[in-house]
Amino acid sequence: MRRLMAVVLTLVAIFGAGWLSMRRADIPFDTLETAYASPESRYLVTGDAQKIHYRDQGNPDGDVLLLVHGFSASLHTWEPWVRYLGEEYRIISLDLPGHGLTRGFGPSDYTAAGFGAAIAELTDAIGVDRFTLVGSSMGGYAAWTYALDRPGQLEALILVGAAGWPPTEEEEAETPFVFRMLDHGWVRALVKDLDNSAMIRSGLEASFVDAELVTEDMAQRYAALSRAPGHRDAMLHIISSQDERRFASPQLLAQLDMPVLVMHGRQDNLVPFSHGENFAAVIAGAELIAYDDVGHLPQEEIARQSAEDADLWLDSVESGQRRAGDDQAMLETGE
Numbered sequence: 001m002r003r004l005m006a007v008v009l010t011l012v013a014i015f016g017a018g019w020l021s022m023r024r025a026d027i028p029f030d031t032l033e034t035a036y037a038s039p040e041s042r043y044l045v046t047g048d049a050q051k052i053h054y055r056d057q058g059n060p061d062g063d064v065l066l067l068v069h070g071f072s073a074s075l076h077t078w079e080p081w082v083r084y085l086g087e088e089y090r091i092i093s094l095d096l097p098g099h100g101l102t103r104g105f106g107p108s109d110y111t112a113a114g115f116g117a118a119i120a121e122l123t124d125a126i127g128v129d130r131f132t133l134v135g136s137s138m139g140g141y142a143a144w145t146y147a148l149d150r151p152g153q154l155e156a157l158i159l160v161g162a163a164g165w166p167p168t169e170e171e172e173a174e175t176p177f178v179f180r181m182l183d184h185g186w187v188r189a190l191v192k193d194l195d196n197s198a199m200i201r202s203g204l205e206a207s208f209v210d211a212e213l214v215t216e217d218m219a220q221r222y223a224a225l226s227r228a229p230g231h232r233d234a235m236l237h238i239i240s241s242q243d244e245r246r247f248a249s250p251q252l253l254a255q256l257d258m259p260v261l262v263m264h265g266r267q268d269n270l271v272p273f274s275h276g277e278n279f280a281a282v283i284a285g286a287e288l289i290a291y292d293d294v295g296h297l298p299q300e301e302i303a304r305q306s307a308e309d310a311d312l313w314l315d316s317v318e319s320g321q322r323r324a325g326d327d328q329a330m331l332e333t334g335e
Contacts, residue, residue: 098234
């Protein structure tokens with residue numbers, strides 16, 4: 001028995017030493033802002049300790065695009081679109097609560113309602129009444145739920161690899177074991193502070209067909225921003241609270257009455273392409289653009305093409321609305 005206890009204690013000591021060696025401390029926001037803010041960065045103070053990081057770029061007189069990133073990402077994912085579309089559009093991007101350089105939020109804010117509230121606070125504060133809302137992945141989920149809750153604000157809606165369609169039994173069965181384990185509170189507490197850089201890089205590489213697009217700077221940025229105070233709690237909360245989500249359905253999405261574009265890579269390993277097809281099929285008048293040999297992040301993997309496609313579609317929407325307005329005016333005047 002003494003030998004058995006010695007072996008057990010030795011294993012516990014080895015495990016404990018390994019666990020301690022893998023722990024990583026939070027990185028202060030001031031340090032992260034020095035590295036990842038830009039001259040275009042702005043901060044909206046919404047509470048005693050709450051600040052929303054956002055950028056307001058491009059043509060100040062152009063139609064407004066408001067861009068929302070996905071899970072564990074930041075507004076940096078949209079910078080390629082800013083380069084290609086900034087001459088024509090005013091482009092506003094933000095870091096959602098629990099992400100990027102946005103700080104001071106809590107678990108109740110890491111939901112579609114919380115993300116929507118952050119978007120609404122920002123647009124109200126900077127005086128943007130009407131805009132096109134663009135969401136990627138989890139940001140797409142936040143975007144379509146925002147469109148349902150506040151339809152009067154939106155000129156149009158663009159969903160890029162959007163989340164929120166209920167998974168099939170087969171898709172649920174394929175959920176990685178590590179995510180199923182995170183449903184347990186003790187597992188979340190055990191892994192929260194551990195070095196996750198390898199997992200982050202693996203997840204990024206799975207997001208692209210061309211894994212070489214995942215640069216060292218990109219991987220380091222994701223890993224560093226994930227270590228902002230409170231962000232690791234936010235990520236684990238989002239992963240473990242999926243049952244609280246309002247999943248998409250034909251009945252729910254039938255309420256959308258604005259123009260909708262769905263953009264989805266056929267080789268998306270995170271949100272199945274079939275989900276994009278479902279969104280386009282049940283939203284009246286929605287258009288689907290499917291990208292061959294493209295993964296989860298068209299705004300980065302094929303930045304120019306996806307930006308140009310969005311621009312062309314928005315032009316067609318504007319032309320259609322103008323024609324509809326002219327037709328209505330002719331009916332009213334009897335001409």
